[in-house]
Amino acid sequence: xxxxxxxxxxxxxxxxxxxxxxxxxxxxxxxxxxxxxxxxxxxxxxxxxxxxxxxxxxxxxxxxxxxxxxxxxxxxxxxxxxxxxxxxxxxxxxxxxxxxxxxxxxxxxxxx
Amino acid sequence: xxxxxxxxxxxxxxxxxxxxxxxxxxxxxxxxxxxxxxxxxxxxxxxxxxxxxxxxxxxxxxxxxxxxxxxxxxxxxxxxxxxxxxxxxxxxxxxxxxxxxxxxxxxxxxxxx
Numbered sequence: 001x002x003x004x005x006x007x008x009x010x011x012x013x014x015x016x017x018x019x020x021x022x023x024x025x026x027x028x029x030x031x032x033x034x035x036x037x038x039x040x041x042x043x044x045x046x047x048x049x050x051x052x053x054x055x056x057x058x059x060x061x062x063x064x065x066x067x068x069x070x071x072x073x074x075x076x077x078x079x080x081x082x083x084x085x086x087x088x089x090x091x092x093x094x095x096x097x098x099x100x101x102x103x104x105x106x107x108x109x110x111x112x
Numbered sequence: 113x114x115x116x117x118x119x120x121x122x123x124x125x126x127x128x129x130x131x132x133x134x135x136x137x138x139x140x141x142x143x144x145x146x147x148x149x150x151x152x153x154x155x156x157x158x159x160x161x162x163x164x165x166x167x168x169x170x171x172x173x174x175x176x177x178x179x180x181x182x183x184x185x186x187x188x189x190x191x192x193x194x195x196x197x198x199x200x201x202x203x204x205x206x207x208x209x210x211x212x213x214x215x216x217x218x219x220x221x222x223x224x225x
C-alpha cells in the first residue's frame with residue numbers, strides 16, 4: 001500500500017536560514033509527488049509537483065524539491081526562509097487513478 | 113472570488129445532531145473530494161465523486177454521507193454527529209486527466225460537543 005512519511009513533526013528556523021523538509025514515500029513505481037502548504041486558517045495550496053523528467057522541480061514562493069528514486073524521497077527546500085513561510089507543509093503522493101495520499105504534515109515556525 | 117468555497121466556515125453542534133457541510137466550485141472540474149484533517153494525521157479521504165452520478169467511499173466514510181447535487185456542488189452530511197468527528201473538513205476538486213492536482217477550499221472547522 002502507498003504511504004507517505006514526514007519524519008519532522010515541527011521545525012523551527014531563523015528568518016534567512018535555509019530550509020529542508022523531508023518526505024519519504026512507499027510505492028513500487030514512481031508516483032506523482034506533490035508538496036502543499038497550508039497557511040493558518042486557509043486551505044492547502046500547491047507548491048510544486050513532480051511527474052517525470054528533471055528530478056529537481058521548481059515551485060512557487062522560491063521553493064524547490066528533489067526526487068531521489070534510490071531513497072524514495074522528495075524533500076522540499078528553500079535557500080532563505082521568510083517569516084511568511086511559517087505554515088504547515090504536506091507531502092502527497094498519487095499512484096493510482098483515484099487517490100492522493102497525504103503525509104501527516106510538518107509545522108514550520110520562523111524566528112525573526 | 114474563490115474557486116472552491118465551503119459553508120459554513122465554522123460550526124459548533126451537539127452530539128446527535130444532523131449537520132451538512134456544503135462545497136461549491138467554479139473551476140468546472142468533474143472530480144470533487146471531502147477530507148478531514150486531524151493534528152498529526154494529515155488529510156484523510158472521506159468520500160469522492162468523479163461526476164454527478166458517481167460516488168465513492170474513501171478510507172474513513174463511516175458516519176458520513178454525501179450528495180453530489182450538480183457538477184459544481186458536493187455536500188457532506190453527518191447524520192448523527194459525535195465528538196470524535198470534531199475536525200477540520202476540506203473540500204477539494206480536480207480535473208479529469210489533470211494528473212491528480214487538487215484544489216482546496218478554505219475548510220470548515222466543526223466542533224461536536
